[in-house]
Amino acid sequence: MEKLAIDGGTPVRTKGPIVETDYYTDDELNEVIEVMKTARVRRGSVTVEYEKLIAEKLGVKHAIAVTSGTTTLHIALAAFGIGPGDEVIVSPYTFVASNTCVLEQNAIPIFADIDPVTLLLDPADIERKITPRTKAIIPVSITGTPDNIEAIMDIAEKHNLYVLEDAAQSLGAKYTGRYEGKYVGTVGHVGSFSTVTGKILSTGEGGFVVTNDDELYEKMWGFMDFGRKKSLGAASKYHWELPITNYRITELQSAIGIHQIKRMDFLNEKRLENAAYLDEKLKGIPGITLPTGVPYGDRVYFYYVVRLDPEVLGADMIDFSVALASEGTYNINYLSTTRMMIAQHLQPVFLNKAGYGGTKCPFECPLYEGKVEYYEGQCPVAEKAVQEVFWLASVHPLLEKEDLDDIANAVRKVALAFIDKKEKGIPINYASEEIRAIV
Ligand SMILES: Cc1ncc(COP(=O)(O)O)c(C=O)c1O
Incomplete structure (x- = not known):
């Protein structure tokens, strides 16, 4: 079993994480x-x-x-x-x-x-x-x-x-x-x-x-x-x-x-090619479900997202992403920003009904004849998804095969090491309180 970078092993990549990049000519x-x-x-x-x-x-x-x-x-x-x-x-x-x-x-x-x-x-x-x-x-x-x-x-x-x-x-x-x-x-x-x-x-x-x-x-x-x-x-x-x-x-x-x-068509083709390449490289890893199409049309790829199974991996998405970041392919800062770690109805703006001018308007407004509350359990499917759906990488057109290989190798390495630890009864606890507090 390859030693994880976070455990002192050699990282998959040392030239910097893969981040969103524009493609101009x-x-x-x-x-x-x-x-x-x-x-x-x-x-x-x-x-x-x-x-x-x-x-x-x-x-x-x-x-x-x-x-x-x-x-x-x-x-x-x-x-x-x-x-x-x-x-x-x-x-x-x-x-x-x-x-x-x-x-x-x-x-x-x-x-x-x-x-x-x-x-x-x-x-x-x-x-x-x-x-x-x-x-x-x-x-x-x-x-x-x-x-x-x-x-x-x-x-x-x-x-x-x-x-x-x-x-x-x-x-x-x-x-x-x-x-x-x-x-x-x-x-x-x-x-x-x-x-x-x-x-x-x-x-x-x-x-x-x-x-x-x-x-x-x-x-x-x-x-x-x-x-x-x-x-x-x-x-x-x-x-x-x-x-x-x-x-x-x-x-x-x-x-x-x-x-x-x-x-536009060229940019999307490149993204689709990159996603297909990742599909090939990532298939068959236990605990990782790959993205699919939907029955309503032909998709494009903004991000490549995978679903992590915490039962199989023996750890949650935050531990997984911290270990992945140590492998050098992932920027941990992304987890808390746009990576959908909180279901939207549980964002503070809604939970607190934070309205304009420090009031609860429009949530509580004389013109509103309904009554709205935002609470945990309101959208259980989304609440579970935010815990398990991991925004792995932008598959932007400038990615090289080497970048995609690094992404896939890092995911495979971390997933297999986690499963190995789980089997051996070694607890996984990589995410500090500080990181957990941010996400
Ligand atoms: C689904 C969705 N809606 C709206 C926006 C807002 O777009 P912008 O960042 O250009 O304001 C974004 C992204 O940033 C998005 O992903």
Whole structure:
């Protein structure tokens, strides 16, 4: 049995952990230089061109580029007319932005549970959570897997709800079945994408919404740019009819985005190849379940996530990740940030009903006629998933075979050593109190 690095053995890798990385070429660089030369960098014709290319690529009528995959969600909910007193059904297994966007409109996020295998919102639980106050559903195609969109659209139609697809992690994934060939994010009333570093397409920071609905487009455009009316052009400049926001992106990000969207298929192919390579290298390790596709469409890969079985491995995900970090392939800091260690309904913002201005508003607000509580046991499937689903690696296109080998070898080494220890009755306790407190 190979001695683990954390036990004083030789680490699998010494050249640094594998982290999210963007893939730019000279095309992006040259385009950015050209934009700089124009000396006009705020939103303009380059962004309009970027939006046109996004809409063409995804086969939709409209796209609007904005500052992030968080502000995308906000303008969509604002355009739906969501406000105080309304409820929006959200996922407990996602990044917090998918849920706090609801608070931005002073509405109430209501968590439905997920499916234990796909980690996607469970339509049956969505239905159970619907009340007369429900106005929208935000399904999240987590890690790149298409949602059960047929069931979700049926529920939405039955109850007259909006669907906002949070496709931040799944640009390029496609649905099969009734929506055969349509991209994830293009079936709901609005699709939301993130282009922050590490995502399938990156502009450093950024995001975009897509829709086929002219009215929603006009409204979202307004929320992107001080409530202006796009259809009125310059004449709309001082028509402040709404509480306003400014979520404009710069021409620099759009210049990068133009080349990234043109390479979307290539970038996804590389990610799929990397994931397939990891599948091969990681198969057959006891206690490690590999990611799969879903029956609703063709997935892409934002992250490669595995499910750890604590019974088989004799330790939990935190001990596992600490041992893996010592092997040099994994950065332990990632565990506590975006690696979904807490089910979203148990995040302090919800548990404490931490509202605006130090109040409990909108959770407890005279305009809200319901009563909301967030508590342990509310979404048991998600609560278990956060303990066992391990976000092993970004499978970004710049990874070399050697990097993937290192990832797989480290996982195999740690898993087999843990199982060996378990069999010998050696307790595993690598995670310090300090690390446990962080995650
Ligand atoms: C599912 C999901 N939704 C929303 C966001 C927010 O995107 P951004 O970081 O661009 O604000 C992210 C990622 O960061 C995400 O993964």
